[in-house]
Amino acid sequence: MSETTHDGTVAVTAAPSPDEGLTAAELAAKYGLSVSGARPSLVEYVRQLWGRRHFILAFSQAKLTAQYSQAKLGQLWQVATPLLNAAVYFFIFGLILHASRGMSRDVYIPFLVTGVFVFTFTQSSLMSGVRAISGNLGLVRALHFPRAALPVSFSLQQLQQLLFSMIVLFVVAIGFGSYPGPAWLLIVPVLALQFLFNTGLALIVARMGAKTPDLAQLMPFILRTWMYASGVMFSIPVMLRGKPHWIATLLQWNPAAIYMDLMRFALIDGYGAENLPDHVWAAAGGWAALFAVGGFVYFWKAEERYGRG
Amino acid sequence: MAEQNTGQHDGLAGDAGERRPTVIADDLHIVYRVNGAKTGKGSATAALSRILKRGEERGVRKVHAVRGVSFVAYRGEAIGLIGSNGSGKSTLLRAIAGLLPAERGKVYTDGQPSLLGVNAALMNDLTGERNIILGGLAMGMSREQIKERYQDIVDFSGINEKGDFITLPMRTYSSGMAARLRFSIAAAKDHDVLMIDEALATGDRKFQKRSEERIRELRKEAGTVFLVSHNNKSIRDTCNRVLWLERGELRMDGPTEEVLKEYEKFTGK
Numbered sequence: 001m002s003e004t005t006h007d008g009t010v011a012v013t014a015a016p017s018p019d020e021g022l023t024a025a026e027l028a029a030k031y032g033l034s035v036s037g038a039r040p041s042l043v044e045y046v047r048q049l050w051g052r053r054h055f056i057l058a059f060s061q062a063k064l065t066a067q068y069s070q071a072k073l074g075q076l077w078q079v080a081t082p083l084l085n086a087a088v089y090f091f092i093f094g095l096i097l098h099a100s101r102g103m104s105r106d107v108y109i110p111f112l113v114t115g116v117f118v119f120t121f122t123q124s125s126l127m128s129g130v131r132a133i134s135g136n137l138g139l140v141r142a143l144h145f146p147r148a149a150l151p152v153s154f155s156l157q158q159l160q161q162l163l164f165s166m167i168v169l170f171v172v173a174i175g176f177g178s179y180p181g182p183a184w185l186l187i188v189p190v191l192a193l194q195f196l197f198n199t200g201l202a203l204i205v206a207r208m209g210a211k212t213p214d215l216a217q218l219m220p221f222i223l224r225t226w227m228y229a230s231g232v233m234f235s236i237p238v239m240l241r242g243k244p245h246w247i248a249t250l251l252q253w254n255p256a257a258i259y260m261d262l263m264r265f266a267l268i269d270g271y272g273a274e275n276l277p278d279h280v281w282a283a284a285g286g287w288a289a290l291f292a293v294g295g296f297v298y299f300w301k302a303e304e305r306y307g308r309g
Numbered sequence: 310m311a312e313q314n315t316g317q318h319d320g321l322a323g324d325a326g327e328r329r330p331t332v333i334a335d336d337l338h339i340v341y342r343v344n345g346a347k348t349g350k351g352s353a354t355a356a357l358s359r360i361l362k363r364g365e366e367r368g369v370r371k372v373h374a375v376r377g378v379s380f381v382a383y384r385g386e387a388i389g390l391i392g393s394n395g396s397g398k399s400t401l402l403r404a405i406a407g408l409l410p411a412e413r414g415k416v417y418t419d420g421q422p423s424l425l426g427v428n429a430a431l432m433n434d435l436t437g438e439r440n441i442i443l444g445g446l447a448m449g450m451s452r453e454q455i456k457e458r459y460q461d462i463v464d465f466s467g468i469n470e471k472g473d474f475i476t477l478p479m480r481t482y483s484s485g486m487a488a489r490l491r492f493s494i495a496a497a498k499d500h501d502v503l504m505i506d507e508a509l510a511t512g513d514r515k516f517q518k519r520s521e522e523r524i525r526e527l528r529k530e531a532g533t534v535f536l537v538s539h540n541n542k543s544i545r546d547t548c549n550r551v552l553w554l555e556r557g558e559l560r561m562d563g564p565t566e567e568v569l570k571e572y573e574k575f576t577g578k
Binding site: 023024025027028031032033034035036037038051052054055058059062063065066069070136138139140141142143144145304305307 | 329330331332333334335336379381403404405406407408409410411415416417418419421422423424428429430432433434435439442443446447448449451452478
């Protein structure tokens with residue numbers, strides 16, 4: 001290694017330098033050079049990420065706009081897509097399969113639409129999270145920024161997408177007799193907690209997807225299982241009546257079901273607290289904190305390895 | 310422009326007594342891992358047997374792109390990287406920038422080296438206007454800095470010379486126009502250690518001259534400039550030292566003229 005260095009640099013300047021004979025590490029230390037591409041400390045990493053907040057927001061908005069920019073109806077699809085989605089689920093589960101099981105129409109339709117939208121929020125955050133690094137290798141290899149900016153940005157994109165869906169949801173709720181009241185204010189903490197949970201989950205799968213891109217192929221199946229187990233189209237306690245009680249409890253405590261139930265409780269007049277499991281807010285906060293902190297640390301641990309191979 | 314440039318060269322020679330290293334590469338090795346390229350057969354059964362025969366990274370092919378490169382770059386140097394296609398020039402730049410993790414060895418740098426390349430952050434479906442903001446933010450500029458330089462970027466790119474194109478989506482641009490906008494965005498930022506990967510080849514001749522000028526300016530502001538190019542003339546015009554890479558190894562390192570003479574003999578020009 002040293003021959004090339006010596007031959008080359010000596011040829012450029014013949015003057016003997018006081019640095020002659022120092023090893024690379026000593027030379028670096030003498031002039032205060034640092035190792036390129038080393039992982040920053042956790043605190044420093046959070047600071048860097050905060051410094052990139054404008055990029056994170058701009059990137060998520062850009063992705064959101066770019067999504068429908070080729071369509072003739074343009075940004076109208078932001079609202080039309082969730083509306084069509086809800087209509088399809090209503091057609092299948094409401095009209096054909098009668099999954100309402102004793103819920104009145106005025107409750108079931110907002111119940112279903114809320115479920116679909118809230119679950120889609122988690123689902124699409126996960127789907128884009130798993131490709132956040134592996135699908136943006138060009139960006140990771142060309143520019144310097146804390147890599148967590150990508151999964152966070154994609155989750156933020158999904159949050160903005162959900163805000164469009166909420167417009168549809170409000171119209172549906174009001175159309176079926178649930179009018180805005182103080183309970184609607186609960187939507188804000190529910191969304192905030194779910195966003196934290198989704199981001200943490202996206203960070204975890206982003207690291208896993210960076211190492212094993214095959215995960216993106218597997219994800220739709222995992223997500224579909226999760227969707228059917230979370231009671232998106234039916235009430236878990238009603239559907240599992242007669243089965244051992246612990247199954248229903250387990251399903252109700254899964255984070256997706258918790259956030260869906262809280263949102264329904266906030267929005268729908270006929271969906272009271274009796275439908276919620278015990279300590280539901282503690283669970284909602286606990287899942288959010290666990291995943292947000294755990295996911296962030298887990299992602300940071302591999303920071304210097306993203307972009308390899 | 311040219312006078313300023315030579316003036317700077319003199320300044321550099323004067324500084325030779327106190328030479329501060331800005332980039333130190335110490336026995337650097339870079340290895341790419343490519344999934345599913347081992348057996349040559351990409352069939353499902355081949356993939357399955359790879360999974361079943363679990364072992365140390367089966368089914369992953371390694372490409373040893375940079376093999377034990379060491380050098381020290383000093384403040385004020387403009388270093389050209391030459392070598393045939395696939396010799397590891399771009400990979401070496403990315404490793405210096407800390408964007409590719411090293412397999413073995415280390416790179417020490419003064420400050421944060423940046424690669425002149427913003428292409429990956431831009432989106433074809435967005436207007437040129439929004440891409441300037443997005444690209445600037447991606448490079449780590451603040452919103453105020455971008456606002457300040459916005460008009461310069463538009464003027465430099467010359468996008469608006471033929472009408473109001475900056476408010477149209479980038480997918481409607483000709484390839485030359487898009488390349489010019491990309492270069493203009495990338496060149497808008499000041500850098501400590503700047504690395505340029507064949508950026509000089511973009512756009513028409515008028516734009517090429519403009520970008521060479523801009524690169525000289527950037528060199529003045531930057532501590533050290535690295536330039537990858539297959540164009541020996543642009544290396545001669547801008548660099549005072551050349552690293553010649555061949556098959557991932559450093560074949561020669563020295564003053565521009567010496568190395569280029571050998572290189573031209575080697576390539577048979």
